[in-house]
Amino acid sequence: MPKLWSDTVDEHRREVRDAVLDATAQLVHEQGLRAVTMSEIAAKAGIGRATLYKYFADVETILFAWHERQIVAHLAELARVRDQAEEPLLAVLEAYAHITGGSRQHHHGGELASILHRDHRLAHAHRQLHQMVCELITVEVRAGRVRRDVAPEELAQYCLHALGAAGELSSKAAVSRLVSVTMAGLRGVS
Amino acid sequence: MPKLWSDTVDEHRREVRDAVLDATAQLVHEQGLRAVTMSEIAAKAGIGRATLYKYFADVETILFAWHERQIVAHLAELARVRDQAEEPLLAVLEAYAHITGGSRQHHHGGELASILHRDHRLAHAHRQLHQMVCELITVEVRAGRVRRDVAPEELAQYCLHALGAAGELSSKAAVSRLVSVTMAGLRGVS
Structure with missing residues (x-):
């Protein structure tokens, strides 16, 4: 059932994306803009740094x-x-x-x-x-x-x-x- | 009369400064911010580039x-x-x-x-x-x-x-x- 599988992938991607956005917003709120790094965002979102770079460049x-x-x-x-x-x-x-x-x-x-x-x-x-x-x-x-x-x-x-x-x-x-x-x-x- | 001499210098400096500010405002208005250079500003203000740098760094x-x-x-x-x-x-x-x-x-x-x-x-x-x-x-x-x-x-x-x-x-x-x-x-x- 490729349709269902692709739905699941889409949903997973959306969840990861949302988690990254939430993590970033919270870090910026806590530490200020300049202090926030990709590593911290990945850690806070609960994903690997390499994965984060598959979603966002910076x-x-x-x-x-x-x-x-x-x-x-x-x-x-x-x-x-x-x-x-x-x-x-x-x-x-x-x-x-x-x-x-x-x-x-x-x-x-x-x-x-x-x-x-x-x-x-x-x-x-x-x-x-x-x-x-x-x-x-x-x-x-x-x-x-x-x-x-x-x-x-x-x-x-x-x-x-x-x-x-x-x-x-x-x-x-x-x-x-x-x-x-x-x-x-x-x-x-x- | 050092007092009068210094007054004249001050006045001259103010005039140059004002001319530079006027020239810059006009150039930015005409060309946009990024296009304006120190050389153009000096030329428009009617002073040398070296003189401009005595007044302003950038x-x-x-x-x-x-x-x-x-x-x-x-x-x-x-x-x-x-x-x-x-x-x-x-x-x-x-x-x-x-x-x-x-x-x-x-x-x-x-x-x-x-x-x-x-x-x-x-x-x-x-x-x-x-x-x-x-x-x-x-x-x-x-x-x-x-x-x-x-x-x-x-x-x-x-x-x-x-x-x-x-x-x-x-x-x-x-x-x-x-x-x-x-x-x-x-x-x-x-």
Whole structure:
């Protein structure tokens, strides 16, 4: 049964890959970016160093793969939130703010961020996110709950930038206040 | 008269330095970061290559010096705006948004930005800016024109992040709309 066999191989490869990404993220979080080596990653992931090199050429490649996994997971999470919430715009902005607040801390004080921000996938994901927020804003404008004197595209940019402040906030309560201030800007002054 | 002589030397050095910074900024703007060499900078600034090396060790050092000059000039400009405006908070936020809108374009699509963002002076300038906006917000809170349910520190972070969206806007009118949306967030919903 070659089909089943290849499924098993695929699944095994995915598991190893995930273990490597998890191990790397944890090591970078603990030791900082420069201190992490391929040997340490292999040891922490529970595989041999030679095996690790069959999967990834270097630490940077692993970080980009980890980043891609994070981005895909975050976009999926935001889509799920949107589809389940009673107030999708508010819920998506809140979820995005909390993701931003959490991920800044994981990015190890700018060092990792400055590498990952060169990732072209980030720009692509950002466009998808902008598109999602834009659509939600358009719905709210039609319902009369968001100002109509500024285009949804511009309002979406405003939102996503404003919620970037979550990266500097230390509590979940502060992040929620940020969302509420940002929403007030969307509604405008009556 | 050694005093006068040294004044003249200082002034001459400042002029050469400024000419080098101007030449570098223009070359980077025209050709992109990687294409710019010390020889080109010397030629454009109208000095010899050997003289340039007496002032700066390499292109990156010049860029940081240029960046510092920009930051100092921007903070001085914002302080001037604050001291002359009838509505200082609005005026400072508007001026900051226009600076942000303009400087993103000069930063040559992220390449220069990713180098300059490592500059520790940027973090320091950002703290000064945050402090300035915070004080202006506090005045507005006391006057009842800005919401009091969120601390001025958090509101200042919100403002500065939200206005960062100006970097992606193409017209001055769009930047002004962004400022007005951001101000609505500060006022809150009554």
